[in-house]
Amino acid sequence: MELQQSSDFTKSAHKPAQxxxxxxxxxxxYDQIDALQIAYKRPARPYEEWEHLWANNPAYLSVGRAWSKGWVVERPDGRIVGYLGNIPLFYELGGERLLTAVAHAWVVDLDYRPYSLALLDLYFSQKNVDLFLNATVGPAGHDSFNIFDSPRVPTGDWGxxxxxxxxxxxFLAAWLREKAIPIARPLSFGLAGALAIVQSFSFRALPRNGAEHPFQLCKNIDSRFDVFWECQRRNNPHLLxxxxxxxxxxxxxxxxxxxxxVWILTAGTNPITAYAIFLRYDxxxxxxxxxxxxxxxxLDGNITLLAPMLAWALESCRREGIHMFEIIGLRPEKMRVISELSPYRRKLPCWMYFYKAPHPKLxxxxxxxxxxxxxxxxxxASL
Ligand SMILES: CC(C)(COP(=O)(O)OP(=O)(O)OC[C@H]1O[C@@H](n2cnc3c(N)ncnc32)[C@H](O)[C@@H]1OP(=O)(O)O)[C@@H](O)C(=O)NCCC(=O)NCCS
Incomplete structure (x- = not known):
């Protein structure tokens, strides 16, 4: 596709038209895209992990050649100045399989920003897609999703x-570093004491993970997860x-x-009755x-195991010295359980989760x- 800067998406360019x-x-x-991500301080990943987004992706393997892995903006000299990845995922609703597209790692060199919406337009113009889902929208992309009539997901607080x-x-040392206080480490010892007093009240209500809830930490994902998923999809046809x-x-x-x-925590041995997955996000x-x-x-939407599983995760974080444990975007009934255990809130830079269903019925x-x-x-969000 040849695109002139006089297209509908043209904004004022910093460089002469090309x-x-x-x-x-x-x-x-890969090399050029990686360099672009690094230049704009976006998370980079090794080639093997980037290729894996498609190469071993069950949805991509199923859709095959009909799927575009994304698009790049290329200068006449071959330099790549813009990129938007396009990851396919399968979802289900009402027993129907939905082919979903995720816009991934969108970046456009500052001098060529007039082309950024053209990339997003290609993404939203895909005809073979049932649903567009984007749960990692940042402040830079937020307004553009509005332009394409992509509404907010209507439940969970993604802001x-x-x-x-x-x-x-x-945690305090990191926080002080962010605020650029030079004596971050020594000062953090003192502040940690003050915070401990606050927290000793906040955590009083923590449920204990005792013999009542024997959980297993899985080192791999075995066939029991297939059995569990079959039950989940059968029991929840009303849920996406x-x-x-x-x-x-x-x-x-x-x-x-x-x-x-990653920690994959299961309850029940065979079958699994519940699981929680926790991922490092440093x-x-x-x-x-x-x-x-x-x-x-x-199973059966029973959330009674959520609190003890969270208690297990909090204890494990403390044991391993991990600074912070965080949760975003769950349904209100799950969030209520969590709010009792996690005392702090932080505002995210913007609302992060948007969707678009081209078919009016969906x-x-x-x-x-x-x-x-x-x-x-x-x-x-966790890829
Ligand atoms: C994502 C991107 C391609 C969007 O390009 P675009 O549609 O042309 O949008 P702009 O870059 O002009 O930014 C749109 C708005 O977000 C703001 N913005 C950009 N980056 C921001 C950031 N990191 N934090 C807060 N606001 C930001 C801009 O100031 C602009 O606001 P304004 O119109 O009031 O000035 C481009 O911003 C980019 O490549 N950014 C670096 C990579 C990135 O952040 N990717 C994440 C995408 S979710």
């Missing part, structure tokens, strides 16, 4: 996170759910499992270590908050 090409991304573009501090001294087969979970968590960045710029709840699934179903059970497993 004929740029927008074309489908190829795996060979705020709930968190606990599980290593006071480490990301497909959670063993194959899908293995693909999703392949590298976190390999790098010891902020290296501030030396802040974090653990996030990614997913909690329980759009009508998804306008109902009760059709959603959102979590950080959705979209590319």
């Amino acid at each position: 004929n740029l090409k927008i074309r489908e991304v190829a795996f060979e573009d 705020r996170s709930v968190f606990s501090i599980t290593n006071r001294q480490g 759910l990301a497909v959670r087969t063993r194959e899908a979970l293995e693909w999703h968590f392949k590298y976190p499992l390999r790098n010891d960045r 902020n290296p710029a501030h030396s802040l270590t974090r653990m996030r709840l990614i997913d909690f699934q329980a 759009a009508e179903k998804l306008a109902d908050p009760n059709a959603w059970d959102p979590s950080q497993f959705d979209s590319d």
